[in-house]
Amino acid sequence: MTVIRTTGARFGMVPMVVPAVLAVLAVGCGTQRAGDEAGAAGPSRAGVTPSAAVTPSAPVDFRCPGESPKPTPTRTPSTSGPATPPTDHYAENHGFMVPFPLHGQERCEGLAAIARIKGALEPLRERGDFVPESTRDALTGLGYPASKVRTYQNGSTEVGFLIDTYPLCVEGGMNRVSTQADAFGGYPDHSACDRPSGGH
Template identity: 75%
Template structure:
């Protein structure tokens, strides 16, 4: 005979906990339940971080870049944006934004001589970036076509990624990804 009394007793607290977590009340938005009772203050909403001009920047900072703003205002019905939100990097604000802009300037300045010489090897790129003081273990560089290199610097919470090609050296700073430590782009959902 198999005894399941211990399992049954363990399930009762789990069921009670599940009911409490789900909420058992009958109050719905718009109901007048509790209208005669004391009023509640509105819940605090998170404030938008304040950006200020960074050294070398014009007094009116450029608005932060957002995901494609030309798309429809309604959320997609297939939940693509919701399901892929873990792959959207956090923007930098305040002093972190200034630190990111400074890091981007240093990175582009260090890689520009390589671009002008036509040196698009991942090794040269990595050497130039570690020459800025970044740890070799935190710098990744990859060949990106015959005349291009992609790179990522993981100085979390500051991340810098970019490309260098025959025409231009571009870098961008961001603050990591949701549900994922570090600066490399996550490949799985949450």
């Protein structure tokens, strides 16, 4: 015949465990009433709503001096894209090549730089001067250091430029039709304004 023995320690733990479990259960009782939704908006014990505790703050943009107000875009549901994300990871693997947009005061500084640059290059475009040296002279004439300005020929009637004053970068070009410029805040994992190459 087999005898199963129990020690006094095991029976001694029951009186300690049962009150602890009951205390934990009692804390949760009565916090939700009929009609309440789980996780409904309302102040938490710390005075912060659950959504505010999880949602990161979005960059703040405001109208910059000289900028005209833009109409608010109307959002409509889009059904043109696939319901599931693509499986080739292209966007994930090439994310390092997507420049950072500028926000807040930096965006205003970028818009001001674009206006100055277009103003300096437009006379060259109007007279058909698409020589990189002329473009460089016009940009350094605005006060940009020559070591931070790169210009290059892009066909016989187009010249491109990059102003690397990281973290404020300005890139663009001009041709017979227009002068273009875009300001951005550099690239991920790259402390310069030139587009990184490579990947994984």
